[in-house]
Amino acid sequence: MPNDASARGEPARLAERVRLALESGDLDAIRDLLEPDARWGAPAGPHAADCKNRDQVIAWWAAREPPAHARWSGR
Numbered sequence: 001m002p003n004d005a006s007a008r009g010e011p012a013r014l015a016e017r018v019r020l021a022l023e024s025g026d027l028d029a030i031r032d033l034l035e036p037d038a039r040w041g042a043p044a045g046p047h048a049a050d051c052k053n054r055d056q057v058i059a060w061w062a063a064r065e066p067p068a069h070a071r072w073s074g075r
Helices: 004-024 027-033 054-063
Strands: none
Touching: 004 027, 027 054
């Protein structure tokens, strides 16, 4: 079992990885944060167009113009 200090630090490290991936638009870094069976779709789904794995999620993000990550980074 991890000690309390490292257990508390893990969420902060993960949050930083997410922030950096989204701000940079690094789709490989975003992909690395997703589980292989990640799902992505409208809240009212499921729909046939929903993404059913991380490769589909990344393809969806890559097809956005302007890139979806720019909304979070202020670019």
